[in-house]
Structures are given as structure tokens and as C-alpha cells.
Amino acid sequence: QVQLVESGGGLVQAGDSLRLSCAASGRTFSNYAIGWFRQAAGKEREFVAAIIWNTFSTYYADSVKGRFTISRDNAKNTVYLRMNSLKPEDTAIYYCVANAAPSLALPRTYDYWGQGTQVTVSS
Numbered sequence: 001q002v003q004l005v006e007s008g009g010g011l012v013q014a015g016d017s018l019r020l021s022c023a024a025s026g027r028t029f030s031n032y033a034i035g036w037f038r039q040a041a042g043k044e045r046e047f048v049a050a051i052i053w054n055t056f057s058t059y060y061a062d063s064v065k066g067r068f069t070i071s072r073d074n075a076k077n078t079v080y081l082r083m084n085s086l087k088p089e090d091t092a093i094y095y096c097v098a099n100a101a102p103s104l105a106l107p108r109t110y111d112y113w114g115q116g117t118q119v120t121v122s123s
Helices: none
Strands: 003-007 010-013 018-025 032-039 046-052 058-060 068-073 078-083 092-100 117-122
Touching (some): 003 092, 018 032, 018 092, 018 117, 032 068, 032 078, 046 068, 046 092, 058 068
Parallel strands (some): 010 117
Antiparallel strands (some): 003 018, 018 078, 032 046, 068 078, 092 117
16 A cells, blocks of 8 residues: 655745655555645645656756756655745645555546645745
8 A cells, every 4th residue: 555644744934844754664666756736825726846766857847947947765665855945835734655556747647645744935
């Protein structure tokens, strides 16, 4: 059974940085995409970033490109999302997701979701 456990959220000020972690377990992820979606209050889930486990290819939403960096640690089976220059509009619940060959920006194509971690950015 695949499990994704997020950590690292919190309350920060605009311009600050945070690093989210997603600890993945339950199978090998060599052909998986693991990524992040976010959902702000009253809005739909939005693709943030994804990494292809065995190729290290990375993908980002335009809204975070240049500020966020996704990476992975094979030994720890963990994916990270480094978020720099945070803005109030980055405030949301951030979810870790995983699946084999998903359509990266479509939430319905991911079978596995973590419980989410809250990120709040004050102005």
C-alpha cells in the first residue's frame, strides 16, 4: 500500500522560504511521477511541481517557476519542495501525489495522495 506523508508546512512571512517533505513508502517508485498539488480556500486543486523518479526530469507550474524547486533523495525515498520568495497567494494546503505515467497537471490522474500540509504566507 503506497503511503505519502507530508511535513514542513507552517506560517511564514512574504519573502521567506520553506521546505516541504514527502516521505513515500509501500513500493518502489522507479517509474513513478511524484509531485505536489495545492488547494487554496474556495479554489480548485492546482498543479505545482512534479519529478519523474528515475529520470530526475522536473516540471513546474508557471506560477512557481524560478521560485520553487522539486528534488528527491533516493536513499530516504523522499521528495522535497523547496519554496523561496513565498507570496501570500502561495497560501494553500499542499498535497504530495504519486502515480505511474500520470498527466502531470491533472489531479484525477494521480491514484495516491498524502494528507496535506498547510502553508500560510502572511503579507
